[in-house]
Amino acid sequence: PALSDPFFDEPFDGAPAAPAQLPQDNPPPPPSYDEVAAYVPSLSADPNPFAGGQDAFGAPSGFGSGPSAFGNDPQSLVSPVEDDPFRASTAEPLTASSSSTAAAATAASSSGFSRNCFSVAYYQRYFNVDTDDVTGRLKAVFTASPDFLARVEENPDLWGPFWSCTTLVFTATAMGNWAGYLNYQASDKSTADEDRVWYYSIAKATSSAAIVCAYICIAPFLVYMIGRRSPSSPSLLTHVCLFGYAVAVFVPVSFLCVIPVAAIQWLLVLTGSALSAASVCRALTKTAGEIPSLFKYQERDLSAPAFLGAICVLNFGLGVALKFAAFL
DSSP, rough: OBBBOOBBBOOBBBOOBBOOOOSSSSSOOOOOOOHHHOOHHHHHHHHHHTHHHHHHHHHHHHHHHGGGSSSTOOGGGOOOOOOOOHTTSOOOOOOHEEEEHHHHHHHHHHHHHHTTSSHHHHGGGGOOOHHHHHHHHHHHHHHTTTHHHHHSSSSSHHHHHHHHHHHHHHHHHHHHHHHHHHHHSOOOOSGGGOOOOOOTTTTTHHHHHHHHHHHHHHHHHHHHHTTTTTTOOOOOHHHOOOOOHHHHHHHHHHHHHTTSSSHHHHHHHHHHHHHHHHHHHHHHHHHHHTTTOOOOEETTOHHHHHHHHHHHHHHHHHHHHHHHHOOO
């Protein structure tokens, strides 16, 4: 008997027949709902298969009650579900724009965190110096060079001021106690031994630290507030950097003050104070010359001399205070 084949026009009787030519321009329309319902009994029994929480094949749908739960958008049927890896695979792929947006959001959040004053990254820019930078700035201070601000204009740091102040506190304390011990050894030895016991003074450390910290916090701020009306006035951070490096002048002075002679100690302290004041004054000479008139005396503007005089008073005050705190 001849077999009927839907892919051929004629019944199959053993001889091949020409295949049917399917239209290319006008494809057949998709089956209607009634035609599908004729083959799927559940659709014909329940026109709304999602209303009962099951799909057309009896499996749980997981979308709530009916199509109204996700509207008329057919794309909502392929929304990814967190606990279904197969449905998640049908989600919209990550495009270049979305990935760049996510990267920008991550960078913005990390940048905001780096600007947090409670993070280490916030202070990293203030310590961005190398050995050549620190050496050049120290050399400019010890030679009272007027180009100090040119060296730190674009990159003022706190590394040098921090270690200058810390080293000065340590050396003033150690050398002050050593000088006291030498004075003790050179004193009159005719008294009883129990009256000549020498003790290390920890008070020299606390006094020196308080003096240096007060100087580095107050002096730059006062000078900045006085000279900020000048067009060439540097920033407050630059003032702190300048005064911090100027403190380094007193480090070798503290070593030399071990000599147990009061006159030599005073000469060394005054010399170090003068060099420290000169380095700061020469760096801020242009700022002093452009300060608007603050006060006059006999028709003479004394703003610049008063500004530089205040710097000298602050630096000499630091030297004298350290002399009384550590070497007396």
